[in-house]
Amino acid sequence: MVTDAPSPAPPVGLRESKKQETRQLISDVATGLFLAQGFERTTIAEIAAAARVAKKTVTNYFPRKEDLALDHQDAFVASLAATVTGRPTGESALAALRRAFTDAAAAADPVAGFSGPDFARMIADSPTLGARLRDLHDLREAALADALADATGVPRDDITPRTAAALLGAVHRTLFQRIQDLTLAGQDNERISATVLTEAHRAFGLLEPALADYATA
Structure with a gap:
C-alpha cells in the first residue's frame, strides 16, 4: 500500500x-x-x-x-535605559535623555506618548490601563536606575543612581502625561510637539544643577 x-x-x-x-x-x-x-x-x-x-x-x-492594549510596553520599559547605555562618549545621561526625548517628540513617537485621540481616551477611561501604565513607568525607571548604576560602577541598590533615575523618570512621566492631555484636548501632533519641545527644555533644565555631568560616558 x-x-x-x-x-x-x-x-x-x-x-x-x-x-x-x-x-x-x-x-x-x-x-x-x-x-x-x-x-x-x-x-x-x-x-x-x-x-x-x-x-x-x-x-x-x-x-x-x-x-x-499596550503593545509597545517592552520598548517603553527599555527606552530610557537603552538611551543611557548607547550614549556616545562625552555625553552625560541627562544630555542623552534630553536628546532622545527631543527626537521622539519631533517624530511624534507613540512610545513618547503620541497615541492619537481615540487611544488616549481609551486609556483615560480605563482604571485598569491607567494602573498598568503607572506600573510601566515604574519598571522603566527601575531599568534606568540599573543602567545608571552600571554606567557609574556602583552597586545597583546604591541610592545615587536610584535617585537620579527617579528625577529623570519624573520628567518623562510628566511629559508623557502632558502629551496625553494635549491629545485629549484636541490638539494635533504638530502642535503638541511644538509645545512639549519647549516645555521639555525647561523641565530637563531644572535637573541641570544636579545632573549635568552625572554618568558621562
Missing part, C-alpha cells in the same frame, strides 16, 4: 513569521474592539472570536488583557 509521506516541518523562520502574523492579527483585532466599545467592556472571548482563534491562543500571546 502506498502512503503519503509526512509533510516536512516548515522552516523555523516561517514558523516564527506565522507566529508574528498571528500575534499582530490578535493585537489589531483587540485594539479595534477596545476603541469601539471600551477596554473594560471587551472580553478575551470576544477578541478570540473576532480574530477567529482559540481563547487560549490569545492568552498564550498576551498573558494579560492589558498587554493587548
Whole structure:
C-alpha cells in the first residue's frame, strides 16, 4: 500500500513569521474592539472570536488583557535605559535623555506618548490601563536606575543612581502625561510637539544643577 509521506516541518523562520502574523492579527483585532466599545467592556472571548482563534491562543500571546492594549510596553520599559547605555562618549545621561526625548517628540513617537485621540481616551477611561501604565513607568525607571548604576560602577541598590533615575523618570512621566492631555484636548501632533519641545527644555533644565555631568560616558 502506498502512503503519503509526512509533510516536512516548515522552516523555523516561517514558523516564527506565522507566529508574528498571528500575534499582530490578535493585537489589531483587540485594539479595534477596545476603541469601539471600551477596554473594560471587551472580553478575551470576544477578541478570540473576532480574530477567529482559540481563547487560549490569545492568552498564550498576551498573558494579560492589558498587554493587548499596550503593545509597545517592552520598548517603553527599555527606552530610557537603552538611551543611557548607547550614549556616545562625552555625553552625560541627562544630555542623552534630553536628546532622545527631543527626537521622539519631533517624530511624534507613540512610545513618547503620541497615541492619537481615540487611544488616549481609551486609556483615560480605563482604571485598569491607567494602573498598568503607572506600573510601566515604574519598571522603566527601575531599568534606568540599573543602567545608571552600571554606567557609574556602583552597586545597583546604591541610592545615587536610584535617585537620579527617579528625577529623570519624573520628567518623562510628566511629559508623557502632558502629551496625553494635549491629545485629549484636541490638539494635533504638530502642535503638541511644538509645545512639549519647549516645555521639555525647561523641565530637563531644572535637573541641570544636579545632573549635568552625572554618568558621562
